[in-house]
Each structure stands twice: as C-alpha cells, then as structure tokens.
Amino acid sequence: MIQVQNLTKTYGATRALENVNFQVCPGEVLGFLGPNGAGKSTTMKIITGFISPSAGTVKVGDLDVVDNSFEIRQKLGYLAETNPLYTDMKVHEYLRFVAAARHIPSSERSNAIKAMVQVCGLFAVVGKSIDALSKGFRQRVGLAQAMIHNPDILILDEPTSGLDPNQIVEIRDLIRSIGKEKTIILSTHILPEVAATCSRVVIINNGTIVAQGTPDELMRGSSREVVYIKIKGDRGIIRQTLSEYHALGAIKQYAPEGRDIHAFAVEIKEGDGRELLFKAAVSNKWTLIEMYRKSENLEDVFRRLTTKENGV
Amino acid sequence: MHDMKYSNIQSSIANIRPLLAREFVSYFNSPIAYVFAAVFLVVTNWIFFQQFFLINQALMRDWFGFLPWVFLFLAPAITMRSWAEEKKSNTIEFLLTLPIKDSEVVIAKFFSSFFFLAIVLGLSLALPIAIGRLGDVDSGVVVAGYVGALLLGGLYLSIGLLISSFTRNQIVAFLLSLCAMFVLYIVGSGVVLLFLQGPIAGVLQYISAATHFSSMSRGVFDTRDIVYYISFTLFFLYLNTESIGSRKWR
Numbered sequence: 001m002i003q004v005q006n007l008t009k010t011y012g013a014t015r016a017l018e019n020v021n022f023q024v025c026p027g028e029v030l031g032f033l034g035p036n037g038a039g040k041s042t043t044m045k046i047i048t049g050f051i052s053p054s055a056g057t058v059k060v061g062d063l064d065v066v067d068n069s070f071e072i073r074q075k076l077g078y079l080a081e082t083n084p085l086y087t088d089m090k091v092h093e094y095l096r097f098v099a100a101a102r103h104i105p106s107s108e109r110s111n112a113i114k115a116m117v118q119v120c121g122l123f124a125v126v127g128k129s130i131d132a133l134s135k136g137f138r139q140r141v142g143l144a145q146a147m148i149h150n151p152d153i154l155i156l157d158e159p160t161s162g163l164d165p166n167q168i169v170e171i172r173d174l175i176r177s178i179g180k181e182k183t184i185i186l187s188t189h190i191l192p193e194v195a196a197t198c199s200r201v202v203i204i205n206n207g208t209i210v211a212q213g214t215p216d217e218l219m220r221g222s223s224r225e226v227v228y229i230k231i232k233g234d235r236g237i238i239r240q241t242l243s244e245y246h247a248l249g250a251i252k253q254y255a256p257e258g259r260d261i262h263a264f265a266v267e268i269k270e271g272d273g274r275e276l277l278f279k280a281a282v283s284n285k286w287t288l289i290e291m292y293r294k295s296e297n298l299e300d301v302f303r304r305l306t307t308k309e310n311g312v
Numbered sequence: 313m314h315d316m317k318y319s320n321i322q323s324s325i326a327n328i329r330p331l332l333a334r335e336f337v338s339y340f341n342s343p344i345a346y347v348f349a350a351v352f353l354v355v356t357n358w359i360f361f362q363q364f365f366l367i368n369q370a371l372m373r374d375w376f377g378f379l380p381w382v383f384l385f386l387a388p389a390i391t392m393r394s395w396a397e398e399k400k401s402n403t404i405e406f407l408l409t410l411p412i413k414d415s416e417v418v419i420a421k422f423f424s425s426f427f428f429l430a431i432v433l434g435l436s437l438a439l440p441i442a443i444g445r446l447g448d449v450d451s452g453v454v455v456a457g458y459v460g461a462l463l464l465g466g467l468y469l470s471i472g473l474l475i476s477s478f479t480r481n482q483i484v485a486f487l488l489s490l491c492a493m494f495v496l497y498i499v500g501s502g503v504v505l506l507f508l509q510g511p512i513a514g515v516l517q518y519i520s521a522a523t524h525f526s527s528m529s530r531g532v533f534d535t536r537d538i539v540y541y542i543s544f545t546l547f548f549l550y551l552n553t554e555s556i557g558s559r560k561w562r
Contacts, residue, residue: 045405050405052561073410076409082405088341101327
C-alpha cells in the first residue's frame, strides 16, 4: 500500500533521512519508532506531501508522492506532531470547515461530523471553542479531523504525546479499533504503545532504519539472553573462570550484596546458560545464591539499537 | 479541452471556497482587524470633516489623496497574521496537506483579505452619500476613486501576504509590509526623482503605486493604471505561491 524506497532528505547540510526503505501493507498498523529527531516526522511530512524528498521515492498504491500528491492527499488523514488546530473556532465549526475543505458533499457533512463526534467521543465539547479544550480533547479533535473524510490511510505523528495515562489508553483503544479497517502509520517514542497497538514496527535512528519486523520478531530476532546470578565466592576468580567459557559473552558486574556475594549479568551466546553456570558453580564450590534468566524486551532492543555505545 | 479547463476552474473554486470563507470569518473573530478598521474610519472621517468645516468645502479628491497613507497601516494590519500565524501555530502543516494546491490557498487568502478591506472601505461610502445629500458630488471622481482604492488595496494586500509568508512573527510582518508598501508608494515621488534622471526615473515612476493612484483619484480611468495594479498584484501572489512552495525543498 505504501512503499518507501531509498528515501533521503537533507535540510541544508544536515541529513535527516538516509536511504530509508520500508513498506506498509493494507490493514497494517505500522509503528514508527525512534528517539526524538530520528527522522520520524520528516518521513511522515514527505508521505503527506508537505515537503518533498531529496532523493528516493514514496508510492501510495501506484501513485507517486511528488507527481500525484493531490490524489494521495485525498486518501490520507494526517495528524501532525503538534496537532495544529484553528483554536479560534468551535469544535463543530472546525469539523464543518474540514469536511468542506475535504469535499464531503454538503448533504453528508452533518452525518460525517456526527460520526466523528461519536467515534472520537466529542459530545461534551462539540459546542466549545477549541481554545478552551484540554489537551486530551484537542488530540481527539485532531483525530476527528484526520478521519472525517474516511481515508484509507492514517498518518499519526505521536498521537498520544502529552496525554495523561488514562487518555493514552483511550486514544490507543481508539486507534486499535480504527486500525481494524484502515492502514495506519503511527510514530511514537513510547515503547509500550507499540506493543499495545502495532502489528509491525520500524525502528529508525539518525535517519536510517536499524530494525523492522513484528514486535515479537524484533524481540526473538535479537535472541539475546542475559542470566543474572549472585554467587558467594571470590570475585576475581569467579570472573576469571566464567570468562573462559566460550558459550558466555560479556560479563557485567553490578552492585554486590554484602561483602562476598557478588552479582553478575552474564550474556548468553548459545544454549541454556543456566545449566552451564550451575555446573560451574558446583565444580568450583561456589555457593549459588540467586539466578534468573531474562530475554531482551522491546525496550532493550530499542535502547541497544538507538544508543551509540551499543548500536549497530 | 474546453470542458476540461472549465471543470478545472470549477474544482479550483470548490477548493478555494471553504478556505476563503474560513479566513474571512476569522477576520471578524480577531480584535486587531476591528481596531484598525475603526481607526481607519475615524481618521479618514476626521480628516475629511476638518477640511469640511474649516474651508467650507467638500472635496472627495483630497480625501482620496489621503487614502493611500491610511492604507499603509490598514493593509499590513489585515495581512500580518495570514501566514505568520499559520506558521507559528503550525496549522500551515494541516492547511498545505489538504488536497488543495498552494496557489489555491494563496488565492483564498488574498480574496478573504480583499473582501475584508472592501467592507471597511465600503463603510466609508457614508461620506460621498452624505455629501451628495448636502450638495453636489462628482460621481465620476467617487467611482474612479473607489475603484482605484480597491486596486491599490489589492496590491498592498498581495505585498503584505507575501511578507507575512517570510516570518512567523506578526509584528515583523506588519512593520516590513509597511516599509515595503511605503517604498513602493514613494519611489515615484518628486523628492526621489529629484536625484535621478533618464530611464531609471521613468521606471521608478512606473513602478510607483502613487503615480497610478493619483490619476484615478482625480476621476481618470486609464487602462494602463488598471493593468499596472492587476499585473503587479498577480506578480506578488505568484511570489507568494513560490515562497510557500519553497518549504518542500529547503
């Protein structure tokens, strides 16, 4: 449905995007994940035709985002990062204006507005000035604006930013229910959001894609496991002995418990590291106080891929 | 071919109309435009009646002579927020991702400001009507003067809109627009031309908005003046479209 190929965008000397490739299938909710300034908004602005790519192409169906921008815009609903609204208007005036600007026939406008008021839960505020609305309600008005013409594709740039936890859950539920019928690209830097709403994830950092797949794939694909152990014994000898096993990777030491109980996080390269560690402890006559295994979660994957020290 | 052109124009109008309506209504939601409109009417009426009672003479011609100077403040006040406010609140990102061409948005903004100016100017029609009741009024001067005022106003608005698109600060837009309009108005005046000779002087005189307005305010319709106003206005609207479109490549 949406195909992004070799997308590059430079602002003067700074390179915002470099060779970005991904695609979105119909009916998918794609999570666009990355730290602030990674290039999420830039990508979305290019898809919506607000700015043009420096190189590469974006296609929506068979339409090109530069050559057929107007046809594409008709199929899109866009909620920009800052949720821009004409705050001097009342909610119903604003929605009526958007409906007219989106060429909804005048006989159907009232129904379209009613549907949006229903879907986005705007009953309480429909007669109020947008000025006077809370951030949560503004965000809903922004969503209503993006969906009023029943577009096939929704581009939502950080739809839950700045909302309180209850509002975040509400907006997420809303997005999930809309996502059953529409193709959605949703950007965020909040990780639980991705697991909660997205069927696929693209992680972007410094303008390049560092990983993509389903949330499960990303977590499994990494297959990094860490075993946390606490052992009673001599710290130096434990470290030395463990580092000689080639099935074990990096060994990190963290805060010891008491004077001779030492804590380590051991990266496992192959097999079930727990058995190996247990046997090592027995044969060296160390006392194993505590041991548990933890596989990398999405947060760890994200942190590893988007921070410089461990990146790539 | 003919049909296609016609349907293009129709779809353009359908694109422009909702934007134009929103912009036009928003002028009445903002206190700034009201204030300037009120000031405009008070000042112009005061100028007129001062003369009226002092020398016991009522000349619309003098009133029209004064009008461009008042427009120097009125037009930037109308246009200063047009683009600057959209940029500041980022609604520009909403506006320019609608399935509407940049040029159509520019046209919508221009005509909404033009209609607002026309309404403010229309309120001053009370003057010639009052004079007509009291005595004689040269209707030729009045008609030509008002047409000239609309054309001059349109030109000023197109400049104001262009400058508003360069900044996100309304005050900057106001002041720069005022300066630009002032320069355009006085480049052809005697003081400036005193130091210049030959073709440059001729060009400046042609460019100057004052040259073209003075003949109209005396009741003379000249096609060249009308062509001047319309072509310069279109030129600035074109530049406006380009300046808005430049966001795509920057």
